[in-house]
Amino acid sequence: MKGAITHSVFFRLKYEPGSSEEKAFIDTCRKVLKPIAGVRDFSVLKEVSPKNEFTFGLTMNFPDQAAYDAYNNHPDHVNFVQGTWIPNVEEFLEIDYIGLAQKVITSNLQ
Amino acid sequence: MKGAITHSVFFRLKYEPGSSEEKAFIDTCRKVLKPIAGVRDFSVLKEVSPKNEFTFGLTMNFPDQAAYDAYNNHPDHVNFVQGTWIPNVEEFLEIDYIGLAQKVITSNLQ
Numbered sequence: 001m002k003g004a005i006t007h008s009v010f011f012r013l014k015y016e017p018g019s020s021e022e023k024a025f026i027d028t029c030r031k032v033l034k035p036i037a038g039v040r041d042f043s044v045l046k047e048v049s050p051k052n053e054f055t056f057g058l059t060m061n062f063p064d065q066a067a068y069d070a071y072n073n074h075p076d077h078v079n080f081v082q083g084t085w086i087p088n089v090e091e092f093l094e095i096d097y098i099g100l101a102q103k104v105i106t107s108n109l110q
Numbered sequence: 111m112k113g114a115i116t117h118s119v120f121f122r123l124k125y126e127p128g129s130s131e132e133k134a135f136i137d138t139c140r141k142v143l144k145p146i147a148g149v150r151d152f153s154v155l156k157e158v159s160p161k162n163e164f165t166f167g168l169t170m171n172f173p174d175q176a177a178y179d180a181y182n183n184h185p186d187h188v189n190f191v192q193g194t195w196i197p198n199v200e201e202f203l204e205i206d207y208i209g210l211a212q213k214v215i216t217s218n219l220q
Contacts, residue, residue, distance in 0.1 A: 005158065010205055026210070048115065049206035057207050095120055095205070096159035097167050100136070 003064045010054035011092035025088050032080045038067035113174045120157055120164035121202035135198050142190045148177035
């Protein structure tokens with residue numbers, strides 16, 4: 001999709017794997033974030049590389065930057081960050097990307 | 111796809127954005143890595159979040175861990191790492207993930 005942005009965040013919780021806190025956190029992510037306007041293809045990921053410190057991820061697509069900005073500023077997201085994310089997450093990294101078409105990088109050089 | 115693993119790496123090159131070295135590196139990634147057996151959905155990504163230090167990403171899917179291991183050990187990949195990746199990449203982070211089905215995390219608690 002032209003202009004589409006993938007937003008992802010990889011993280012580690014303060015709790016043991018398989019704990020009830022972990023399950024509650026993941027359930028809340030799905031319940032609160034997935035229905036926010038503009039969010040597409042919401043997925044919870046299990047991070048499996050031993051080469052980083054993260055154990056979970058969230059990924060979602062937005063049709064454009066305006067939709068991403070609206071999500072960031074949406075009260076449900078803002079409240080989630082304050083009330084759920086900050087108290088439960090030990091460490092995280094946000095990674096956002098768009099596809100790099102071959103013509104894009106070529107045209108940079110012309 | 112059951113058992114499928116997404117392998118991704120986010121990175122920053124030693125060169126200026128839009129440089130000929132950047133183009134050559136991306137071209138080599140596509141040329142060398144994409145055709146390796148087991149690689150599916152190979153994509154070059156432009157990392158756009160200001161919240162990390164990476165500017166590009168590569169992502170690909172493997173049907174299972176055996177296919178991922180075979181890719182890692184494939185001579186074309188090993189030579190790419192030594193001859194192309196290490197000399198050109200300033201900093202990178204590998205992130206691998208599988209989808210976390212709702213039943214998976216639930217079953218951990220049963």
